[in-house]
Amino acid sequence: MQLLGIRLPDNHFVKHALTQFYGIGNKTALRLCARVQIHERCRIRHLNQSQVTALTAFLSSPANSPPAAFQPLAPPNYVPPPLSQPVPAPAPREGEPVPADTLREIKIESDLRRQMRENIAHQRNIGSYVGRRHAMHLPVRGQRTQSNAKTARKLNRVERYN
């Protein structure tokens, strides 16, 4: 299945396949599945249309996604209303705080790459040590350079690709 330009193999678990997105690791993927009510053993081919739509809507822009559905859970002595009556909209009980929705603050894909580039560019602009090291393609965090700085020499740039 293709989701926002990224191929998610049909046979993979959803909680693993979502890590194909840049900026989503195992933890975020699990939280995303819980938000959309996808169980842990669900594979990509088992997803129904509403779940795919919800995932797409969230991943296209996490900050502007609809807030997580508030789903109060019944205590053991709860008596549900009969089937004939309309169901009241779920509302938080008095004194019960609504937990924070931290998933909307994440950045993925191009937003995350842009944020990383901006951070490095900012360090360069203010003339900091970190900025100078990026500009010289050398290690930034105090590693040795007498030997073994190969990765830094290859990847550290001011205009870093990823």
Added chain:
Amino acid sequence: MSLVTALRSGRIAHAPAATLAPASAITLQSRGYAAPAKPAQKTASKFKSNKNKDKDKDKRGPRDSGAFRPMSVTNLTHPVFQSEQRTQLKLPVFRPEAITATAATKAMAFPHEESRALKAYGLPRNILVDYLLLAKPCSVVRQVTVDMLDQLDGAAASSSKDNRIVLTGKAGSGKSYLMLQAVQYCIQKQWLTLYIPRAISLVNSSTAYAYDARTQTYGQPAFAQQLLKRFADVNAALLQSLTVQNSYPLEDRTVPTGAPLADLINVGAEFQNYAPTVLNAMLDELALQTKYPVLLAVDDFQALYCTSQYRDPFFRSVKSYHLMLPRALLEFASGKKTLARGAFLGALSMQDTKYRPPLELIEALGLEPLGPSNPYVPRLPELVEYAKGLKNFPVPEQLTVDEAASIYDVWQQSKALHIPLADEMFLAKYTEANGNAGRFVKHGLLETVAM
């Protein structure tokens, strides 16, 4: 490679007797208990590694270990296979009339036509492994079987409030087999039977879940739909004479009072989104009716008291009583809801270490605690409520020598073992296992067959 993996991949050398007898009707149960019957199409992977190009491997199926490819009977043309000594496994048939005090220690086969529960509801994993090896699904009737079936006979006339039994005992003592015998007995005695062989699959996040705003719990539509179909299949004859005592107005259809119960079940079996509501409604109807006694049998019963692996949208853990079906089962188990006629039967399972019986359940049953049990250890009041009034039915840890001898006979007759039919061998294996049934079969008898 383990025995279970070999069996799962369908690759095991069948004993000669098994190929003679009609193939065991127990098919390999798929991993997903509520999975749809047709497997989805597999997309071919375009990636081909160069490593294995030069090796000439013959084509293998999925999950094929390469060992234990069964040969069909027509290929066995050599004279050594044309033996008059190949015999069918002959066992008395498991029938209610045959279960008497004298029948204890006899091995009995479950009847082929009437073993609906085995085919429809599925089996616990350990029993499934055994039945894939044996020629016929069978079990040994023990003294404890006779006792328990006597108790169930007494429960047929009374409400389930006094008949909430939990089978307890060490791992391998025979709780699941005892429950299977009880289910089979009740089906043959015209009870309405609902059997859940692996309650762990209800709470381990292996099936889809959906929030229901009316009950403020999570329903499991696919599982509920499958369970309704299986219940309707097993109890088809009895459901014809039952009618619904309340009316159930669902979103776009109503099941009125007086409609056949089968109609209500069909609504849930047809439409997955109604299935959890219909399942709960069906359980309420079964609780009200007095025409037939009802048996609710749940193996892996302790899983209903553990926190499930499901998460709510804020990633908080969902407790098992926040799921519709486990909640209904807990309410029947604790006596909050009662069946007018019938019993609730649960069996603990000590195999899975992720779903161990919690302290509240252990204390309610009067068992020895597995961990600390001082007053500073927290006990959830909800679980204490749900565990009230459960009756402990201990299954003896040791088989008697006669019972073990019957099991030994069954395995020898099915020609599944390569050991001589001798008393010394039997007593050696019995002693090594200390009389424990599970260890006797798995580590005593089956490990003589080199894998």
